[in-house]
Amino acid sequence: MDAPPLDLRKRLESAYFQDRITFRARLDAEYKQALDEYTNKINKTCLPAGLITKFPDNNLQLMVVAGAKGSTVNTMQISCLLGQIELEGKRPPLMLSGKSLPSFQAFETKPQAGGFIDGRFLTGIQPQDFFFHCMAGREGLIDTAVKTSRSGYLQRCLIKHLEGLAVSYDHTVRNHDGTVVQFAYGEDGMDVSKAVFLKTPQLDFLFRNRHSILHKQTIAMLRERDVQKEIENRRDGIAAWVKKNIRNRRLSGFTVFSGSVRDEIKQKNLVSINTKTGRPLAYKKILKKWKKLDESEKKEFEIERCPDPVTAVFHAHRDFGAICEGLEKIVKE
Numbered sequence: 001m002d003a004p005p006l007d008l009r010k011r012l013e014s015a016y017f018q019d020r021i022t023f024r025a026r027l028d029a030e031y032k033q034a035l036d037e038y039t040n041k042i043n044k045t046c047l048p049a050g051l052i053t054k055f056p057d058n059n060l061q062l063m064v065v066a067g068a069k070g071s072t073v074n075t076m077q078i079s080c081l082l083g084q085i086e087l088e089g090k091r092p093p094l095m096l097s098g099k100s101l102p103s104f105q106a107f108e109t110k111p112q113a114g115g116f117i118d119g120r121f122l123t124g125i126q127p128q129d130f131f132f133h134c135m136a137g138r139e140g141l142i143d144t145a146v147k148t149s150r151s152g153y154l155q156r157c158l159i160k161h162l163e164g165l166a167v168s169y170d171h172t173v174r175n176h177d178g179t180v181v182q183f184a185y186g187e188d189g190m191d192v193s194k195a196v197f198l199k200t201p202q203l204d205f206l207f208r209n210r211h212s213i214l215h216k217q218t219i220a221m222l223r224e225r226d227v228q229k230e231i232e233n234r235r236d237g238i239a240a241w242v243k244k245n246i247r248n249r250r251l252s253g254f255t256v257f258s259g260s261v262r263d264e265i266k267q268k269n270l271v272s273i274n275t276k277t278g279r280p281l282a283y284k285k286i287l288k289k290w291k292k293l294d295e296s297e298k299k300e301f302e303i304e305r306c307p308d309p310v311t312a313v314f315h316a317h318r319d320f321g322a323i324c325e326g327l328e329k330i331v332k333e
Helices: 007-016 020-046 059-066 074-078 127-162 200-208 216-224 227-242 255-266 269-271 283-292 296-302 326-333
Strands: 180-182
Touching: 020 059, 020 074, 200 326, 255 283, 269 296
Parallel strands: none
Antiparallel strands: none
């Protein structure tokens, strides 16, 4: 490798060791931005049009596209290039000698010295590239080992805490002593294993197979409790409230009151901070004014509450057409 000019080397040395953290982060970002463009161009050229044997005759591509094993990253590393090696989100660091590996010059500016591998597994990589690749491989191995133990312990904690919960005959979720945890499982009563079909791509599949899940007797039984009109009225009420209060839906009566009396309070109190509480001095004055109001005056500042959602009033297992807003939107679309 060619050594960088002496003046550049001195400037890099002083910047790297004196202002190490900020300079290294800025340098890494610049290198990554410049090299990403070439990496993307190489990948687009090679995959899939540049392959000698193309999909579906290419067995590796067939395996990845079918989802059996492997990913696009694996095919890129085999057929295109390995690209920039990163350790903890950064390029490989320099030693005190100013080299990333002994085979490079001190403060070498070429991308290869910073962990950029332009080789691929199909035709082989250089010894230095192999060493960088082993660094990243070790980091991945440690991450996997550490995460396995932590995620296993977290899973065990969750299972032990939830093992006493059960869905009762009335669709409520209760613990071992009968205390109600949720009035409907998951707040919407949906079976998670079956809810995967309640998505836009799956609606066509459900429609084509509707005869296997729709039974006339079940529909007739559900229609006996005719609450369609009530459900529609509640949905209309929610839509009207949202349209009217789209900007103020998170405001409380006290917040509205504070805004109305803000102009009456001196500017210096708005700026000055109470050292004990960390709040403006105006906060105490507004609070005193609010407490002096009687209940009828406070109600004037209250914003009309949004009606409860459909699934909070009507039960999905009992009332025909009682579905959550998200599902209703998907069905309409």
